[in-house]
Amino acid sequence: MKLMRFFVYSILLSACALGAWAQSTASLSGTVTDPSGAVVANAQVTVHSLDTGLDRVVKTDSAGLYDVPSLQPGDYKVQAVASGFGTYVMPKVTLEVDGAVTVNINLKVSAAGETVQVQSAVQQIESQTITVGQVIDNTSVQDLPLNGRHFLDLTTLTPGGVIADTNGSLTSPSRGLGANSFLSAGNREDAVNFQINGINLNDISQNQLTFQPSISTTSEFKIDNSTFSAEYGRSDGEIVTVATRSGTDQFHGEAFDYFRNEALDARNYFNRPYSVTTGLPLVGNTGDKAPLKRDNFGGDGGGPIFKGHTFFYGSYEGLRQHQGILQNTTVISQANQTAIAANKTAEPIAAALAALIPLPNSGANYVSFTPGPVQIDQGTMDILQKIGPNDNLHGFYALQEDTRTEPALQGDTIEGWGDHRHAVRQIGTLSETHTFNNSVVNEARLGYNRINIAFVPANTIDPTSVGLGDGLSGPKGLPQTTLSDIGLVFGGPSGFPQGRADTAGVLSDTVSMLEGKHTIKWGGEARRYGLDSFAGNIGTLTLSLASENVRF
Numbered sequence: 001m002k003l004m005r006f007f008v009y010s011i012l013l014s015a016c017a018l019g020a021w022a023q024s025t026a027s028l029s030g031t032v033t034d035p036s037g038a039v040v041a042n043a044q045v046t047v048h049s050l051d052t053g054l055d056r057v058v059k060t061d062s063a064g065l066y067d068v069p070s071l072q073p074g075d076y077k078v079q080a081v082a083s084g085f086g087t088y089v090m091p092k093v094t095l096e097v098d099g100a101v102t103v104n105i106n107l108k109v110s111a112a113g114e115t116v117q118v119q120s121a122v123q124q125i126e127s128q129t130i131t132v133g134q135v136i137d138n139t140s141v142q143d144l145p146l147n148g149r150h151f152l153d154l155t156t157l158t159p160g161g162v163i164a165d166t167n168g169s170l171t172s173p174s175r176g177l178g179a180n181s182f183l184s185a186g187n188r189e190d191a192v193n194f195q196i197n198g199i200n201l202n203d204i205s206q207n208q209l210t211f212q213p214s215i216s217t218t219s220e221f222k223i224d225n226s227t228f229s230a231e232y233g234r235s236d237g238e239i240v241t242v243a244t245r246s247g248t249d250q251f252h253g254e255a256f257d258y259f260r261n262e263a264l265d266a267r268n269y270f271n272r273p274y275s276v277t278t279g280l281p282l283v284g285n286t287g288d289k290a291p292l293k294r295d296n297f298g299g300d301g302g303g304p305i306f307k308g309h310t311f312f313y314g315s316y317e318g319l320r321q322h323q324g325i326l327q328n329t330t331v332i333s334q335a336n337q338t339a340i341a342a343n344k345t346a347e348p349i350a351a352a353l354a355a356l357i358p359l360p361n362s363g364a365n366y367v368s369f370t371p372g373p374v375q376i377d378q379g380t381m382d383i384l385q386k387i388g389p390n391d392n393l394h395g396f397y398a399l400q401e402d403t404r405t406e407p408a409l410q411g412d413t414i415e416g417w418g419d420h421r422h423a424v425r426q427i428g429t430l431s432e433t434h435t436f437n438n439s440v441v442n443e444a445r446l447g448y449n450r451i452n453i454a455f456v457p458a459n460t461i462d463p464t465s466v467g468l469g470d471g472l473s474g475p476k477g478l479p480q481t482t483l484s485d486i487g488l489v490f491g492g493p494s495g496f497p498q499g500r501a502d503t504a505g506v507l508s509d510t511v512s513m514l515e516g517k518h519t520i521k522w523g524g525e526a527r528r529y530g531l532d533s534f535a536g537n538i539g540t541l542t543l544s545l546a547s548e549n550v551r552f
Contacts (some may be wrong), residue, residue, distance in 0.1 A: 043082035067439075164189065177402060210449050316378070327412075431444065480541070497535075
């Protein structure tokens with residue numbers, strides 16, 4: 001009979017092996033024995049959550065084994081009872097995200113009602129897998145100071161983690177948003193697989209993180225560097241598994257506000273726009289400091305909705321950042337401007353374009369701190385529901401809206417150009433854990449992540465106003481214009497406007513089964529990815545100053 005069952009399970013495993021996927025939960029297992037070392041069958045093991053008060057109850061099999069998979073990360077009390085033995089209690093066992101902890105229980109023969117309590121075991125090297133990785137636990141995530149409150153800044157605390165190149169394609173932080181990936185164990189930054197509550201969090205088009213969930217809603221996360229188990233897929237770099245913060249049986253909350261400005265910051269030695277003639281600061285009223293006003297604020301809280309059954313945790317985080325971006329470039333001299341304006345009749349386009357270029361304020365250069373505002377709002381909600389003795393439901397949703405202005409990112413060297421970008425980013429996860437019996441547990445997951453982003457020119461001047469745009473009247477912006485002999489760039493940006501809406505949907509299922517002395521786990525995943533995009537191009541111009549008649 002057992003051989004037949006194993007044969008059936010093997011067929012199911014083969015059928016479902018198309019895309020088994022790792023989860024963000026944890027498991028607890030072990031063996032129950034008596035004082036002589038003999039196994040104790042049919043012993044009742046209760047795993048009690050110290051956070052929510054919820055229980056998972058299983059019984060050992062004929063080999064004295066028990067297995068409790070699909071547990072939310074957190075602290076648990078383990079209790080075991082069996083006929084003829086005293087009660088065993090371990091007051092606290094910590095389960096980390098994507099962890100497998102072994103707690104072997106030795107029951108003592110004693111009178112009825114007597115309890116034997118043991119101290120919590122010290123943290124041990126995980127012996128059930130060969131995966132190399134590390135968990136950044138809740139204490140580290142919540143308590144370590146982070147400039148910007150981005151959880152990826154903690155990745156350097158893991159073995160193999162390195163401080164990434166600030167010019168990296170994905171590791172260079174976007175203003176206000178943080179980095180889109182990280183480097184570890186010699187792998188490429190675009191080979192990282194991010195997931196939250198078991199659902200993919202990668203922007204598939206660019207193979208990067210869709211967005212960083214707020215620290216307030218991040219319980220803990222794990223980074224696996226190598227020797228992944230079969231349940232992982234898609235990427236050959238690191239696996240980052242994020243678990244969200246769920247409510248407990250008590251109400252907790254916080255409010256915060258982090259404020260910075262140029263008056264509180266030290267001066268950047270390499271960011272000093274002084275006049276070459278007077279030696280005095282050129283721009284602003286803050287000396288030689290770049291203007292900065294950064295306000296990062298929000299709050300979070302959670303607790304029971306229906307004690308013992310329903311728990312919630314919500315958060316909001318906002319960012320308002322007003323920053324001056326230093327731009328320093330050679331421009332047209334006053335004499336050349338006057339000569340071009342005088343030649344307006346012969347060269348009207350050259351005169352109109354030249355009028356858009358500011359006069360020099362530092363020798364032959366124009367130096368300015370160009371405004372680059374950033375506004376970000378992110379809200380999250382986590383719901384944990386105990387449906388019955390055999391079913392738990394866990395849902396999470398996050399919505400982020402961000403608006404940024406990048407005055408120099410596309411190569412423009414004077415103020416008033418660059419691009420505006422607006423994005424709406426979402427992640428939704430829903431998981432249902434069902435316990436069939438002491439040996440079989442099923443975990444089904446449904447989720448999606450989505451990014452909708454558009455890039456538009458910051459200056460949408462009508463090209464016909466300067467004599468350009470044959471048939472392109474209206475707020476289109478100017479072609480990206482380069483004065484090749486002095487390196488001045490303005491207009492555009494080239495290739496804009498553009499945008500995309502990417503949506504990735506995920507449906508997965510995982511079964512964990514205890515069969516004799518073996519734990520068998522199998523599952524499958526279906527993923528659908530959709531992309532809608534648009535792109536325009538106002539074009540480019542390359543001009544130069546002609547020395548004979550002083551014109552473009």
